[in-house]
Amino acid sequence: MPATPWMRHAMACAMLVAWTAAAWAEMPGDAGRGRVAVIGKGNCLACHHLPIPEEPDHGDIGPDLSTVGSRLGATELAARIVDPKTINPDTIMPSFFKTDLHRVAKDWQGQTILTRQDVADVVAYLLTLK
């Protein structure tokens, strides 16, 4: 099957993400702080099940992340948090470290959901889930 323009674009994006995300993997993160961010400003439990029993009613929109650390490495995790649309253009998942978004509420303009350090911390936490 010949590659469609869309597929070429997706492949280029994936390569770009792999390249930029590799830099993320080298950034040191703190798993304890990551767990706090996962519950708090990341609001990951809205959609994902995680081994965080003190929080009730984890959502079921996204995949269960209980053992995500045995499936994905730091680079792959960072790519999915920073801008998951580069992997699945149709995903409902927010891009947690991206600013050029459409019609962001005034109070949030120019901001990202997570900071650079938050992303590294969340990655460190997720890597502990095996």
Add this chain to the structure above:
Amino acid sequence: MRAARTILAVLALVLAVRSPAWADPPFDPKDPAMAKYISGDKRSGYTFAEPETRAMQDDDFMNPAMLWVGKGETLWSTVEGSAGKSCASCHGKAEETMTTAGAHYPKYDAGERKVVNLEQRINLCRSQAMGAAEWKYESEPLLAMTTYVKMQSRGVPVSVVVDGPAAPWFDAGRRFYYERRGLNDVACAHCHVDHWGQHIRTELLSQGMTNGFPTYRLKWQKLGSLHRRMAGCNEEIRAEPYPLGSFEYVALELYLAWRAQGLLVETPSVRK
């Protein structure tokens, strides 16, 4: 006896551990009581509501939205404006003349050369036919009149015209529906097409059908318009909302009415 109790206790424990955290409201598509709230693959928000919420909607004496309907009924025959008219002066009895209008809005208005929703149609009547001041969007009298008029179409299938002169509004509404927005970077379709039936924490995502608006929302503790709900959705995803009654929301309302076609008008519905 004691053994039976032990078995029951163990069974209860196993069930408590095994059942998911969320317990969805009961819904069986084959249940004849649900037939009114389904059309093909489309499901009214009623089918996603808790039984207690459904019960409030089922009984007009329990439905708090009926307070607004009562106000609307009074306003229908209240003379206002320079022309010395009420709604009834032109339209007679609402029960006889408004039996389908609520199912067909938003609608292209040839005089205005634009698509207008029911709220705007009512205000056009006030400014043009009655010589009265327009009611503010989301004001008590406009909510009351809109709900009173739309309730006359209760049980009529939603059916709107989306081609011809209405096409630009329909296209704009569809674009809006599929366009990512806000810091959360999601479109309406992500929740209400791709993931309905799933949960954001305890929140059961519905198909976002609009056949019950204006609705009495328990969260608001009052009746509210569809545009207020849209603005609320936008704020939840950290997107800048549009003004109520704006082109964007009327266009989206037309698209949503098209999505809900076939479902019966339920106004005034009760939702969480």
